[in-house]
Amino acid sequence: MKKTTGTDRSITQSWRPATQAVRGGTWRSEHGETSEALFLTSGYTYDDAATVAARFAGDEQGMTYSRLQNPTVAMLEERIALMEGAQACRAQASGMAAMTAALLCQLSAGDHCVAARAAFGSCRWLVDNLLPRFGIETTVVDSADNAAWEAAIRPNTKVFFFESPANPTLDIVDLDYVCGLATAHGITSVVDNAFCSPALQRPMEFGADVVAYSATKLMDGQGRVLAGAVCGSEEFINDSLLPFQRNTGPNCAPFNAWVVLKGLETLSLRAHKHSENALKLGQFMEERIAAAGGTMMHPGLASHPSYALAQKQMDACGPIFSFTVDGRPQAHAILDALKLIDISNNIGDARSLMCHPASTTHAGMSAEAREEMGVSEGMLRINVGLEDVQDLIEDMDQALKAAGL
Numbered sequence: 001m002k003k004t005t006g007t008d009r010s011i012t013q014s015w016r017p018a019t020q021a022v023r024g025g026t027w028r029s030e031h032g033e034t035s036e037a038l039f040l041t042s043g044y045t046y047d048d049a050a051t052v053a054a055r056f057a058g059d060e061q062g063m064t065y066s067r068l069q070n071p072t073v074a075m076l077e078e079r080i081a082l083m084e085g086a087q088a089c090r091a092q093a094s095g096m097a098a099m100t101a102a103l104l105c106q107l108s109a110g111d112h113c114v115a116a117r118a119a120f121g122s123c124r125w126l127v128d129n130l131l132p133r134f135g136i137e138t139t140v141v142d143s144a145d146n147a148a149w150e151a152a153i154r155p156n157t158k159v160f161f162f163e164s165p166a167n168p169t170l171d172i173v174d175l176d177y178v179c180g181l182a183t184a185h186g187i188t189s190v191v192d193n194a195f196c197s198p199a200l201q202r203p204m205e206f207g208a209d210v211v212a213y214s215a216t217k218l219m220d221g222q223g224r225v226l227a228g229a230v231c232g233s234e235e236f237i238n239d240s241l242l243p244f245q246r247n248t249g250p251n252c253a254p255f256n257a258w259v260v261l262k263g264l265e266t267l268s269l270r271a272h273k274h275s276e277n278a279l280k281l282g283q284f285m286e287e288r289i290a291a292a293g294g295t296m297m298h299p300g301l302a303s304h305p306s307y308a309l310a311q312k313q314m315d316a317c318g319p320i321f322s323f324t325v326d327g328r329p330q331a332h333a334i335l336d337a338l339k340l341i342d343i344s345n346n347i348g349d350a351r352s353l354m355c356h357p358a359s360t361t362h363a364g365m366s367a368e369a370r371e372e373m374g375v376s377e378g379m380l381r382i383n384v385g386l387e388d389v390q391d392l393i394e395d396m397d398q399a400l401k402a403a404g405l
């Protein structure tokens with residue numbers, strides 16, 4: 001394997017983002033392939049016993065076992081780190097593997113974690129169920145309320161954990177304030193940036209310590225594989241994450257890493273086109289939803305309570321927004337009337353996908369917990385894809401009409 005200029009940080013850090021997305025982290029085999037090679041191997045062989053001993057002792061660089069390193073996965077990790085502006089990154093099997101690893105690698109019994117109230121269902125499950133089982137105290141707060149974060153801090157608070165925008169309420173966290181507050185109190189901020197990807201928002205520019213991903217979403221971008229990533233300082237990755245990951249094994253499969261690598265090459269183009277379509281569709285629907293007494297939760301529209309903050313933190317609004325209608329029957333009627341947009345709970349896909357969170361992604365939690373985080377019975381969430389936006393507008397128009405809106 002030959003490292004290319006793509007693996008030399010002294011060179012790649014001066015590249016502009018589009019160049020990093022296409023060339024960052026590339027290694028080449030003796031065949032000189034243009035597209036990154038896919039190394040489907042669990043193990044490695046050595047010329048002699050001294051070599052393997054030196055590698056295990058850490059005296060010599062090189063692969064030893066794919067739970068510890070794999071060349072295809074390493075290329076993905078370096079590319080994501082560059083795009084994120086992070087010192088280091090480790091790929092994970094899924095977004096939830098990434099969130100679990102990012103939290104459990106640093107929290108111990110007796111520690112306290114403050115988390116956003118509005119979050120992806122499984123992220124809330126970690127906070128409400130998994131962490132307390134290991135003696136880790138948790139508090140959930142209204143993530144858009146800066147004072148609530150400060151009020152929740154205790155002497156043993158070790159981690160802040162949140163999404164921005166949040167799934168599916170699109171609550172926006174003031175990254176500058178909340179990450180700054182964490183730093184001032186020696187707390188590690190862990191940001192789940194799945195709704196944006198580094199193409200639309202780079203939380204480390206606002207002081208975030210750790211950025212974790214579901215790469216299943218925008219990074220893959222075409223609904224093919226599950227993958228995740230955790231980005232942080234060299235110190236965090238080497239001293240906290242790696243001992244956890246190497247011994248518990250939530251690793252990203254090389255094939256999935258390869259698919260995501262190819263996705264990153266077009267991430268910025270896609271993320272901006274998704275955002276443009278989402279803004280146009282949101283603008284088309286806004287008056288109609290408001291006239292029927294519903295609410296648009298769309299970070300790209302001036303009606304969003306954190307519109308100014310979203311404009312400051314995000315390069316564009318992203319593919320996802322939510323809106324409310326008059327209860328579950330009307331929400332289901334809209335879904336059932338769709339002819340182009342699919343009923344699906346995935347996001348970040350090139351296809352437009354719509355779902356009813358209360359009966360799908362957030363069905364696992366109690367009605368009170370849903371109510372508290374703002375996931376109402378009449379809420380619908382849409383991932384706006386890369387189709388022609390006029391076709392999406394026409395489909396939404398006829399589905400709303402069919403449901404009486």
Ligand SMILES: *Cc1c(COP(=O)(O)O)cnc(C)c1O
Nearest residue numbers: 094095096120163167194214216
């Ligand atoms: C999808 C998602 C996850 C989980 O990712 P998987 O790849 O499905 O495990 C975590 N957080 C957010 C915000 C998500 O949208």
